[in-house]
Amino acid sequence: MSTMQEVAKKAGVSKATVSRVLSGKGYVSDATKQQVFKAIADAGYRPNLLARNLASNKSQCIGLVVTNTLYNGSYFNELLSQAARKLEANGRQLILVDGKHSAEEEQQAIQFLLDLRCDAIILYPRFLSVDALDQIIEQHKQPIMVVNRQLRKHQSHCICCDHKGSSYQATRYLLEHGHRQIAFISGSLDSPTAIERLSGYKEALSDGAVRLQPQLVVEGKWTAASGAAAAAALLARGQVFSALIASNDDMAIGAIKALGEAGLKVPQQVSVLGFDNIPNGPFLNPPLSSVKDPVSEMINEVINRLISMLDGGYLSKENIFISDLIVRESVGNGPFGQMHAIEHPAE
Numbered sequence: 001m002s003t004m005q006e007v008a009k010k011a012g013v014s015k016a017t018v019s020r021v022l023s024g025k026g027y028v029s030d031a032t033k034q035q036v037f038k039a040i041a042d043a044g045y046r047p048n049l050l051a052r053n054l055a056s057n058k059s060q061c062i063g064l065v066v067t068n069t070l071y072n073g074s075y076f077n078e079l080l081s082q083a084a085r086k087l088e089a090n091g092r093q094l095i096l097v098d099g100k101h102s103a104e105e106e107q108q109a110i111q112f113l114l115d116l117r118c119d120a121i122i123l124y125p126r127f128l129s130v131d132a133l134d135q136i137i138e139q140h141k142q143p144i145m146v147v148n149r150q151l152r153k154h155q156s157h158c159i160c161c162d163h164k165g166s167s168y169q170a171t172r173y174l175l176e177h178g179h180r181q182i183a184f185i186s187g188s189l190d191s192p193t194a195i196e197r198l199s200g201y202k203e204a205l206s207d208g209a210v211r212l213q214p215q216l217v218v219e220g221k222w223t224a225a226s227g228a229a230a231a232a233a234l235l236a237r238g239q240v241f242s243a244l245i246a247s248n249d250d251m252a253i254g255a256i257k258a259l260g261e262a263g264l265k266v267p268q269q270v271s272v273l274g275f276d277n278i279p280n281g282p283f284l285n286p287p288l289s290s291v292k293d294p295v296s297e298m299i300n301e302v303i304n305r306l307i308s309m310l311d312g313g314y315l316s317k318e319n320i321f322i323s324d325l326i327v328r329e330s331v332g333n334g335p336f337g338q339m340h341a342i343e344h345p346a347e
Contacts, residue, residue: 003045010039060092062306063113065106067099067126074278075248075295079147082296083122086303092119103127107136114140120306122299124148126191133158143309145302149192150319159302159319161293163193166323167200170245170273170291173325175208178334179243179271183216185230185255187247191222197247197275215239220251227254235262242270242334249274249281249290256284256330267332277326287328294321 008015013032020026021036028036039045064083066076084094097113099106106128113121120143125133134153137144146158174182184201187194198217205212215237218230227246231254234241244259246252252274256266266272266286274281277292298321 007036007039007043007045010043011035059117059119061095061116061118062087062092062303063095063097063110063116063118063121064124065097065099065109065113065121066124067101067106075276075293078295079124079299082299083303086300090303090307099124099126101127103129103132107132110136114142118142119310120144122147122302122306143306145306147298147302155319156305159298159305159321161298161321161323163196163293163323164200164203166275166291166293166325167197167245167247168204169200169323170275170325171201171204172208173327174243174245174271174273174331174334175204175210177331178336180210180334180336181213181216181239181241181243182210183218183231183234183239183241183244185218185220185227185244185246185251187220187222187251189219194247201245213239216241220247222248222250224250224254224257227251228258229254231255231258232262235259243331244270244272246272246274249276249278249288252288252290252330253284256288267330271331271334273331282328284330286330289328289331290326292324292326294323297321 004018005015008018011018011032013036017028017032018036020028021033064080066079080094080096087094095113095116095118097109099109106123106125110121110123122145123133124147128136130149130152133146133149134151137146137151137154137157144157148160149158150160151158171182182201182205184198186198189195189198202212216234216239218233220226220230227250230246230251231244234244235258244252244255246255252272256272259266259270259272264270271289273289273291275291275293277290278288281288281290301321
C-alpha cells in the first residue's frame with residue numbers, strides 16, 4: 001500500500017502539502033492540488049482513516065449497538081434503514097456493532113465504537129441496566145443516545161416508546177368490544193419491552209374490573225414458531241379465550257396458525273392482535289390488527305439530538321413516543337358485545 005510520503009515524492013511536494021490537500025485545510029494552489037490528486041491516483045493511495053480520526057478527533061461516523069436478537073424482523077429493518085438514510089443525509093456513516101447476549105458484551109460493543117473514535121453512539125440496549133446506562137453517559141464525552149429505555153438522570157439522552165401504554169390501549173380496546181377472556185403471549189421476559197407490554201395488559205384488565213388469569217399468559221420468544229407453541233399450550237390447558245394478544249406480529253401469525261389447526265376461526269371465535277405492524281400484516285387472511293410503534297420518528301429524533309449535541313445545540317427533554325392501534329379484520333366483537341369506553345381510574 002502506498003504511503004503519503006510516496007505520494008508527496010511523486011507530486012514533488014512536501015508531505016505536509018499532501019496532508020493539507022486531503023484535509024481541505026490550509027491554502028494550496030489549484031495547480032498543486034491537481035499534482036497531488038494525480039499522484040494519489042497513480043499510486044493507488046488510500047488515507048488511513050483511523051489515523052486521520054485520531055488527528056482530527058472527528059470520524060463523521062455514528063455507532064449503533066443492537067443485540068443480535070433484533071436482527072430478524074421488520075422493526076429492526078425499519079430502525080436500521082431509517083438510521084442509515086438519516087445519517088447519510090447529514091453527511092455521516094453508520095457503523096453497526098452487535099451487543100450479543102449480556103450486559104458485559106453490550107459494554108464491550110460500546111467500547112469498540114469509542115476506540116474507533118465514532119463521533120457519537122446510539123444504544124439499543126437489552127441487558128444494560130438504567131443505572132449502568134446513566135453512568136456510561138456520564139463517563140464519556142462523546143454524545144450518547146439510548147433508544148427504548150427511560151433513563152433516570154439523563155432524560156434528554158433517551159427516546160422511548162410507551163410500550164406499557166400501547167399494550168394497555170390494545171387490551172382496553174378488546175375489553176370495550178366485549179372480550180373478557182383475553183390470552184396474552186409475551187415476548188422473552190429478559191426484554192424490557194416484553195415486561196412493559198405484559199404490564200400494560202395486566203393494568204388494563206385491573207382497570208376494567210377483569211380478574212387476571214395467570215393461566216392465560218404464556219411467554220414466547222418473539223418468533224412465529226414460539227407464538228404457535230404458546231397458543232397450542234393455551235389450548236392444551238383447556239383455557240377458553242375469545243381474544244389473544246401477542247407481543248409481536250410474528251408470534252401473532254404463529255398463534256393464528258395454531259388456532260386454525262385446532263379448528264378455531266379468526267376472528268369469529270378468537271380475535272388476534274399483535275405489535276409492530278409488519279408490512280405483510282394487511283395481506284394476511286384475515287388482515288392482522290396490530291400496534292405500530294413510531295420507529296422512524298424515534299430514530300429521526302435520536303439522530304437530530306446527536307447532531308445537536310455535536311453542534312452544541314439545545315436538547316429537548318420530551319422523550320416518550322406514542323404508538324397507534326391499527327384495527328383490521330383479525331379483531332371482532334367479543335361475546336359480551338360492544339361496551340362503552342372504559343374510563344381511566346381517578347388519579
